Amino acid sequence: MIITLFLTFFKIGLFTFGGGYAMISHIREEIVEKKQWTDSNELSDIIAVAESTPGPIAINLATYIGYKKAGFFGALAATAGVIVPAFAIILCISLFLDGFMENKYVSYAFEGIKCAVAFLILKAGIEMYIQLKKNLFTVAVFFSVLAALAILDFFSVSFGSVLFIALGGIAGITFFIVSSRLKGSKND
């Protein structure tokens, strides 16, 4: 299990271009769809935790999933797996390949990869929405957060994602209390 964790996250780390969000589509594929270590909703909870805690999202995700599957050493293996490719490649770049990124054809290939990363992040988000347990409340939360992000971006204001996660949590609890009150009064 420990070795599987290391290899899985090594593969994820090797193909994650462009930071934490880009990693989510790989994690969904490897861990939810192929290995079925967790489901879409639980992955969403893990992402919320990773977003609300300090540190790189990719490391947080690897540590959490590794810990959940195989305890402390699982966390260690998964985190090491995600770090080693990044570490080795940057070391090589700083050792030998100073002009590598200036090469015209390399930069062309990266234009393509960037577009694929945008596509993969969008796909991961939409799949997450599709697999959501949908009711009036969750759909309303999804679209109001999306609208809020678009409006804030238009005015070039940005709040951390933690704020939205916290508001979502408060909204969830409020909705739960209100709806259970309503049910209670109907039963009376």
Added chain:
Amino acid sequence: MIPVIKDTVLSHLWMTESQFYGFLGICESTPGPIAVNLATYIGYGQGGFLGSVLAVLGVTLPSFIIIILIAKVLKSFSSNKYVTAAMSGIRPVVAALIVWAGLSFLLSTVSDVSEHGADIKKIVIFLTVAIIYFISVFIFKRKLSSVVLIILSAFAGLGICMLFDTANI
């Protein structure tokens, strides 16, 4: 996280601001967490191999410890009905955050800084990648893995950019 790293690096005079932004560009096109990439590079520049190992450990350890503590605590709270209720509000937020991250990444990729407009090349590449994916799903009935899609997109980028070069657009 990146602004914090930038302030630290500049105040220690480990890099100049333009060096920092130049390297940030490299980080975005190399695999792995950006924070780890930055720590490796800066650590290597300041203290060789050992420096890069220590810098990576430094950037990883705090989140590693915090997440393990949280994972321990969450296990015992996960059946609490208020935690479940909060999670039902948080899940759609996370989905919206990711959709938005994808949209804004796409917009910043296809907008052309120098010409203040859209970069037709990148729109063509994006559509090509999307079409390849949907052909695989709807015609061949199997999902392309994201790894295969990334490798194909590198060739698509290479091909389409060279095509635009020869057409001189």
